[in-house]
Amino acid sequence: MSSFSRRKFLKISAATVTVASGAAAFAKAPSAPEKPSKRAAKGIQRIPTYCDICFWKCGAIATVKDGKLWKVEGNPEDPLSRGRLCPRGTGGVGAHFDPDRLRRPLIRRSDRGREEWQEVSWDEAFAYIAKKMHAIKQNYGPEAVALFAHGIGGAFLKHTLKAYGTPNITAPSFAQCRGPRDAGFWLTYGEEVGSPERTDIKNAQCLVLIGSHLGENMHNSQVQEFADAVGNGATIIVADPRFSVAASKAKHYLPIKPGTDLALLLAWMHVLVTEGLYNKEYVAKHGFGFEQFAASLAPYTPEWAYPETGIAPDTIRATAREMARYQPATLVHPGRHSTWYGDDAQRSRAVALLNALLGSWGSKGGFYAPASMDVPGFPYPPYPKSEKGKVDNPGNRYPFAHEPITTGIREATITGKPYPVKGWFVYATNLIQALPNEAETIKAIQNLDLLVVVDVIPNEIAGWADVVLPEAVYLERYDDLNVELFREPFVALRQPVVDAPDDQKPNWWMAKRLAEVMGLGQYYPWKDIEEYLNHRLTAAGLSFDELKAKGIIRGAPQPIFADEGAPLTFDTPSGKIEFFSPQLQAAGFDPVPVYTKHPEPPAGAFRLLFGRAPVHSFSRTQSNRILSDMMAENEVWINEDVAQRLELKSGDYVRLKNQDNVVSLPIRVKATQRIRPDCVYMVHGFGHTARGLKHAFGKGASDSQLITRYATDPLMGGTGMNINFVTLEPEATRG
Amino acid sequence: MARFGMVIDTVRCVGCMDCVVACKTENNVPEGFNRDWIAYDVSGSYPTPHMEIRSERCNHCDNPPCVSCCPTGASHVHDVGGVVLVDHDKCIGCKGCIAACPYGARFIHPDGYADKCTFCIHRVEQGQDPACVAVCPTHCMHFGDLDDPNSEVSQLLASRKHHVLMPDAGTKPRIFYLT
Secondary structure, eight states, X not given: OOHHHHHHHHHHHHHHHHHHHTTOTGGGOOSSOOSOOXXXXXXXXXXXXXXXXXXXXXXXXXEEETTEEEEEEEOTTXXXXXXXXXXXXXXTHHXXXXXXXXXXXXXXXXXXXXXXXXXXXXXXXXXXXXXXXXXXXXXXXXXXXXXXXXXGGGHHHHHHHHHHTOOOEEXXXXXXXXXXXXXXXXXXXXXXXXXXXXXXXXXXXXXXXXXXXXXXXXXXXXXXXXXXXXXXXXXXXXXXXXXXXTGGGOSEEEOOXXXXXXXXXXXXXXXXXXXXXXXXXXXXXXXXXXXXXXXXXXXXXXXXXXXXXXXXXXXHHXXXXXXXXXXXXXXXXXXXXXXXXXXXXXXXXXXXXXXXXXXXXXXXXXXXXXXXXXXXXXXXXXXXXXSSOOSSSGGGSSTTOXXXXXXXXXXXXXXXXXXXXXXXXXXXXXXXXXXSOHHXXXXXXXXXXXXXXXESSOOHHHHTOSEEEEBOOGGGOOOOOEEEOBSSOXXXXXXXXXXXXXXXXXXXXXXXXXXXXXXXXXXXXXXXXXXXXXXXXXXXXXXXXXXXXXSEEEOOOOOOSGGGTOOOOOXXXXXXXXXXXXXXXXXXXXXXXXXXXXXXXXXXXXXXXXXXXXXXXTTTSTTOHHHHHHOSSOEEEEEHHHHHHTTOOTTOEXXXXXXXXXXXXXXXXXXXXTBOTTEEEEETTOXXXXXXXXXXXXXXXXXXXXXXXXXXXXXXOOEEOTTXXXXXXXXXXXX | OOOEEEEEETTTXXXXXXXXXXXXXXXXXOTTOOSOEEEEEEESOTTSXXXXXXXXXXXXXXXXXXXXXXXXXXXXXXXXXXXXXXXTTTOOOOOHHHXXXXXXXXXXXXXXXXXXXXXXXXXXXXXXXXXXXXXXXXXXXXXXXXXXXXXXXXXXXXXXXXXXXXXXXXXXXXXXXXX
């Protein structure tokens, strides 16, 4: 597409906004925040805080020059960033200056989803919300309000809604992301891998990545340690349908057929067991049900796995032997986004078991036992007890869901069963792109009496809201303390660096005010957040002033590996690592992982895969001008030979059409030798349709829009999303 | 006198663009422009391609064609470290240097002058690394005096295989890539 047609396209879009929204609260935004800062001191100020461009929470130091935000750098005291932020954190400056930000509270004045608003005062917004919430409580009970919240910023809203009386508090990070992994590890070790993951990547001598694209998936500490491992000459093994950045560092790249990861894992374990290469002492000491597990592996020879995975038997054997050679310093990475095919908790269990065979849990170069500081929570009054219980998982149909299921709440909102849900609060998560099947989300929204969205930008979910509350970005606010579970104990402070440019407010202030307006003021016995933070820190024997000055206070190191004295205990029913799981058997599931075949794309269609770019977080950063300058739109990756057959070349625009005839926005082709011929790949988070996101509007395509189908994991309710197939349709008007 | 250069380890680099973002905030590079960028050099075919990822920028060449072609003397070799710089006040925006640079390192700033990487000379003169080097989460970038045999950059070049971009152009670039 020429720059001319792009410009014309955007100009037309902008005109549509103005016409459609009349008052056009979004369109009024000035090009940059103009309000002078109260902190407008001359000269340079350096203020520590912690980042919020993703959920990793890296310690940062912001530099303010003559009262204006200049740059954000890593805090050298911070164990997460080790003084170096990732590109998104470095680009965090752009979140403060984003001209498309929400500025004032808005109340809907037309049909839902039309993005037509009236600006109101905070008092009017809270009065409106409180009135609706009282009515919902009277008619349906407090459980009929649910909160979807992502990140630490949701802490105070959670508190307010618990005080209101609802147990329905959830985040897409479970059922749309790491949930299957956490269930698989919990079933095996009695513990989860946590976030940040307890992986000792930097000391791994052999690192195995299965679909995990570290380096593109820019979780700072993980990527830093990955570079350390590569620099140390660790043997890297990557199984991925795409020749990822990590694959380019690998000694062994395994171009696996999508959907067959479990076959590869089973064949690897078959080799380790039949060749007697596994860690026998560790397994004998810590394992439960190994014999039954070992017997179950018999059919899974590398020769069996070959036609499933496309990986040659010799390669499977060679890579299994590499893993055995470096054990226990062989880390089979647990991954993070693991909702792929609907049998994901069982696949994650296989990852957990492969690590168990190598003895890596508890070992240097494997999984460490995270350390943390003891910082007591604020002593609040007890929350009212819910009579009805949670709505998302009736009858415990997903028995290993240890966190509430977003899509379960969505389903209850649609069906009214087991009881009606009439109000949603959505904090910092763009549910339209975060949940699969947008139509179901919109159907649920149409059943609501109240949808409140708290965010910093007018994204798609804000477009459907009844009330939009504009939040100050992380550089403009306090938040709760980050008491991290990591390699060493520490506590970190987020504090304001600059003022919010308009009438945006911190979430703690909103949550407190809302509670007060609803008559729940007794749950906020503190005057402001500084009093709250000071109380928590004093109770922990720490100084608020010191933390304000340093941003981070580190505790005394603790042993984190078994050979240093960290306890190696397993909170499973057997007290051991469960190779065979009686829990699963009792619940009617396979007690050992069993391979099932997944449908393959029909002729002429491709499996749709998606992932991350290092310069964007979900669908939250595309309007950040600094980050959009790094990557303004996504591309659809397609194998170059296939592209040639389809008469497509890099730079052409196509639309993707899925099996349910849903058609994407135009997206640029990347014809490449870095992907298999049977799938296409795109970075998640683009293809914005919210008109208030003027800069990001219409750039690239949304994978979420094409994910109309999902396979629900019977163990924990996760939504496997890699089961959609697409064809490519040339886009005549561009290219 | 020092002769500044950079040594970039392509083995560690993941192409995350943090160097590009850090340059942008540090130097207030205007929207739509960048002074550094990432090159993904892919060869071979699936499933056995090879990829080298490089953080690229002005090479601060020993033999800089942008300096020799400049009609006003705006493009010049700075007396600290031999860094190639542009004097904004002398630059007339004729774009001769943009045509002469084989690396595509320069652009015309919206204010009308030729702009490019300065090796963050304002930081270097205060004893700091350039912003891109200081930010890199993979620690793949190193900055220092190529004429000092004890410097980190000299030691790395002495011990590791490396290459430069377009050696045949005769520019004698001072950014080296470890492989």
